[in-house]
Amino acid sequence: MKSAYFLFIINLLCSLNLAAQRNIQTINSAWEFSSEKNEKTEIVNIPHTWNAEDAFLDGKEYFRGKGTYKKSLFVPQEGQQKRAFLKFEGSNQITTVYVNEKKVGEHRGGYTGFVFDISEALNYGEANQLRIVVDNAHNTDIPPLDADFNFYGGIYRDLQLILTNQIHFELENEATGNMLIKTPKVSKEKASISFETKIANHSKVSKNLKVSVDIFNPEKQKIETLTKQVQLSPAETKSVNFSKEITDPELWSPDSPKLYEAIAKISEENSEEILDEIDSKFGLRWFEVSTEKGFILNGKPIKLIGANRHQDFEDLGNALPNKIHRSDYKIIKEMGANVIRTAHYPQDPEVYRICDELGLLVWTEVPVINDVTDTDAYHKVSLKMQREQILQFYNHPSIVMWGLMNEIFIRLVFNNQMTEEEKKAKIKTTVALAEKLEKETKSLDPDRLSVMALHENELYNVTGIADIPDVIGWNLYFGWYSPGLESFGEFLDEQHKRYPNRPLFISEYGPGADSRIQTNDPKPWDYSEAYQLKLHRSYINQVLERDYVFGMTAWNFADFGSSFRQDSRPYINQKGLVNMDRSKKDIYHYYQARLLEEPFIYIAGKNYEKRYPKNENESIEITVFSNAKEVKLKVDNAEFTSEVEDGIALFKLSLPEGKHQLVATDEKLFHSREIIVKFRKNLVAEIDQNAILVNVGTHVNFTDETTGETWISDQEYKEGSFGYVGGEVYQKSSSKFQGTASDIQGTENDPLFQTMQEGIEAYKFDVEKGKYRVTLLFAEPEYNASEENIYNLSEAEKKNITDLRSFDIKINRKTLSRDLNLARDYGRLQAVEISYEIKTDAGIEIKFDDNSGNALLSGIKLEKL
Ligand code: GCB
Numbered sequence: 001m002k003s004a005y006f007l008f009i010i011n012l013l014c015s016l017n018l019a020a021q022r023n024i025q026t027i028n029s030a031w032e033f034s035s036e037k038n039e040k041t042e043i044v045n046i047p048h049t050w051n052a053e054d055a056f057l058d059g060k061e062y063f064r065g066k067g068t069y070k071k072s073l074f075v076p077q078e079g080q081q082k083r084a085f086l087k088f089e090g091s092n093q094i095t096t097v098y099v100n101e102k103k104v105g106e107h108r109g110g111y112t113g114f115v116f117d118i119s120e121a122l123n124y125g126e127a128n129q130l131r132i133v134v135d136n137a138h139n140t141d142i143p144p145l146d147a148d149f150n151f152y153g154g155i156y157r158d159l160q161l162i163l164t165n166q167i168h169f170e171l172e173n174e175a176t177g178n179m180l181i182k183t184p185k186v187s188k189e190k191a192s193i194s195f196e197t198k199i200a201n202h203s204k205v206s207k208n209l210k211v212s213v214d215i216f217n218p219e220k221q222k223i224e225t226l227t228k229q230v231q232l233s234p235a236e237t238k239s240v241n242f243s244k245e246i247t248d249p250e251l252w253s254p255d256s257p258k259l260y261e262a263i264a265k266i267s268e269e270n271s272e273e274i275l276d277e278i279d280s281k282f283g284l285r286w287f288e289v290s291t292e293k294g295f296i297l298n299g300k301p302i303k304l305i306g307a308n309r310h311q312d313f314e315d316l317g318n319a320l321p322n323k324i325h326r327s328d329y330k331i332i333k334e335m336g337a338n339v340i341r342t343a344h345y346p347q348d349p350e351v352y353r354i355c356d357e358l359g360l361l362v363w364t365e366v367p368v369i370n371d372v373t374d375t376d377a378y379h380k381v382s383l384k385m386q387r388e389q390i391l392q393f394y395n396h397p398s399i400v401m402w403g404l405m406n407e408i409f410i411r412l413v414f415n416n417q418m419t420e421e422e423k424k425a426k427i428k429t430t431v432a433l434a435e436k437l438e439k440e441t442k443s444l445d446p447d448r449l450s451v452m453a454l455h456e457n458e459l460y461n462v463t464g465i466a467d468i469p470d471v472i473g474w475n476l477y478f479g480w481y482s483p484g485l486e487s488f489g490e491f492l493d494e495q496h497k498r499y500p501n502r503p504l505f506i507s508e509y510g511p512g513a514d515s516r517i518q519t520n521d522p523k524p525w526d527y528s529e530a531y532q533l534k535l536h537r538s539y540i541n542q543v544l545e546r547d548y549v550f551g552m553t554a555w556n557f558a559d560f561g562s563s564f565r566q567d568s569r570p571y572i573n574q575k576g577l578v579n580m581d582r583s584k585k586d587i588y589h590y591y592q593a594r595l596l597e598e599p600f601i602y603i604a605g606k607n608y609e610k611r612y613p614k615n616e617n618e619s620i621e622i623t624v625f626s627n628a629k630e631v632k633l634k635v636d637n638a639e640f641t642s643e644v645e646d647g648i649a650l651f652k653l654s655l656p657e658g659k660h661q662l663v664a665t666d667e668k669l670f671h672s673r674e675i676i677v678k679f680r681k682n683l684v685a686e687i688d689q690n691a692i693l694v695n696v697g698t699h700v701n702f703t704d705e706t707t708g709e710t711w712i713s714d715q716e717y718k719e720g721s722f723g724y725v726g727g728e729v730y731q732k733s734s735s736k737f738q739g740t741a742s743d744i745q746g747t748e749n750d751p752l753f754q755t756m757q758e759g760i761e762a763y764k765f766d767v768e769k770g771k772y773r774v775t776l777l778f779a780e781p782e783y784n785a786s787e788e789n790i791y792n793l794s795e796a797e798k799k800n801i802t803d804l805r806s807f808d809i810k811i812n813r814k815t816l817s818r819d820l821n822l823a824r825d826y827g828r829l830q831a832v833e834i835s836y837e838i839k840t841d842a843g844i845e846i847k848f849d850d851n852s853g854n855a856l857l858s859g860i861k862l863e864k865l
Helices: 012-017 077-081 322-334 349-358 376-393 410-414 420-444 487-498 529-544 586-595 750-754
Strands: 007-009 023-026 031-035 042-044 066-075 083-088 094-099 102-108 114-117 126-135 159-164 167-169 180-186 190-201 207-216 222-232 237-247 260-268 274-282 287-290 294-297 304-308 339-342 361-365 399-406 449-455 471-475 504-508 549-554 601-603 620-626 630-635 638-643 648-653 658-665 670-677 692-695 701-703 710-713 722-725 762-778 806-811 814-820 832-852 859-864
Touching (some): 102 114, 167 260, 180 274, 207 237, 222 237, 304 504, 349 361, 349 376, 361 449, 376 420, 410 420, 420 449, 487 504, 529 549, 601 658, 638 648
Parallel strands (some): 304 549, 339 361, 449 471, 471 504, 692 710
Antiparallel strands (some): 023 159, 031 042, 083 114, 167 190, 658 670, 762 832, 762 859, 806 832
8 A cells, every 4th residue: 555645644743843732633534444244445534334325225234244444654753752542432333443453452332432542553754554443243242232223333433643742631541531520519609610630641751740720711711720730750640630619600501501611731840831731611500300390400490302313314324524413403402402312322522512502401321222231241331331421521511411221121021032030130130230320320420310211111110220310211102102192191190100209201202204194184103294293292292281291302303224124214213303314394393383482483284285185175274383372374365363272373274276375474474385286076087187196095195205296095986086995904913004014125105005905896987088097006015024123113924925815907897917916926015016008988997806815906096198
């Protein structure tokens, strides 16, 4: 590798002249990358993951194994006077670094930072070979063991090279060089603060040093310099701590996120020359929580409402530029949120900085999820992760809760293979780990709350694990995984009655929602945006009615990658308030109406512009989100008024066919949208102008994002119109999803094929004489699944092809397909589309005659030729 392209020359010379300040630079660009899966070298930039694509591909598991990054690093002779460190902000999940083939360090865990001192392994005045091996293979000793998100492998956060003087603030510790700023006592009148630094001497001589901390107020004025004299022997590392009391502190809060700053410096006793310098922002606030008062911040009650956030993005996996981390949190703040849970792991350092700046309270947690391994090694890594998280992010005033675990008994509950003894052992090790995590958390930070998220199961109470942290978060999916929206409040009341002193938070809730799916008649598992609205509305109301619940975070801010998921968009968990590319679903705007204080108005239905009522008597529902008392809606030239309830003004209108201009106003703001009305009763008569497309076997409309076509919900045949004859809506027995939850191959329009009418006898259109194209859509939903899914999305069933259906298709009594066996002829779970050209004198009847099993149909399109 002689090419200068691959050679990174440390820009030491200029920094050497300055003898002093540390030099921090990213070394993100142009790494040679290869992996066990693909040995061919490619040039990549960090942040990088090798799973941005394969975690979303059909039919395969994404690659989990070793990837290797290489680069040459030229270090000038003068570099010998410096110390050199590599600082990783995060790399998933075992990272081993070699310099000139000498191993300089290994780090386990994919979500926290770490630093290696590479000084001793460098050769000066020549090129050095850096080789970094990252391994994201499943490892029973490293959390997370399994979870509902992708464990994208790679160096997916910034990598820095840091050069310091021989005397410097320590870097190679779990805090990665962070000076700890503690604010144990804050009130309106005063705040006591401590600053904890560690200094190291790598020189060969003893030094008399001066360590100082300059404190700046939020207006950036220096308010104090604290100084200490320290003697430091060669090879010695020493803690140097300071304390300070500030009167009339400028408090940090979501409404007023004021940040102080501290700059710590080292110099020789009688010299002005700075040997090293570090800085950190910090904030002054206090908080407490109780079941009577809820969450109190700076003496005032505040109901916490916000969302969870995963760290991936469309086409990027988890390798996000800081810009996207920032913009995500801005979008969250603009929603009116005041809290965020960084589920299920510590996120990029940029995330905590932006939460401090924007004023978002944070629950951050370690990825101890779903299951625990009963080994010392697993326990140790979990504890180390918690230590790293706390020490690295200690100074952020936004953080108020340290999370210990998420749904840690879910595997146990859904595992039918474990014996009672094994279950007991698992519970024992899990509770023991929770106790250790709690102890570690409190010993590092007694001033914040510890918290744990539970799934809806009594085991957390009976094992006592729920009594360990200060606060309990419930992940509750009533109206989705469990039935009944109202059961949510009942569950909470019961818990509160039994554990009256336990502060409760709703850490997760929400249904899957797909912007392509629209209906006015929402039902659980139909993936409609309307059901998402219905569930969130109900949950917000139920939480607001209960003072003992101090907050809630929706699941999830954005749709995120989860390779085993078979939702209506396969491999994506679709519970986001926004899509994976951050385009907004209606529900995002609903939160704005509920949470924002400034006036807000928005006509819902960005993806619901086409409406298909039966006739002029059937009303069209227009939903306007607003925080005003009353909203006016102008429809073309008529004006209507509606009161706002729970952030919603609902208008039921009867409108003629055609385009309509809607303008909603609260007198201060306006929002407009166009809708198109088309009566179903006229579709058959107007087939000359428009094709009829029906999403068979369901009550929802589906819009194809590529063609813009809307497949309307199905209807039973009535004379003079169109519709199905016979059969019933197909429902896979153990699936809650309407139709089948399986990924349908060969299409992006999965929902269109996932729902179907089974046992269908015929489909009829009462059209006039002419030539037509009839297109039928099918998918064989029965399959041999090998995997049981704890999220209840799919199920294993074994059926032979011969047991499956075969049918003939006759159009107007003429057999056009004989013995159509979808599984045999196309494969199971495969999108099948067959078009027939026909001529008729009057009417079209497509008959399905069963040879074996029951015929089914997923969609039908009729075009006049
Ligand atoms: C949960 C988990 C979360 C999942 C979510 C879901 O309770 O904590 O990781 O993604 O449910 O969507 O099922």
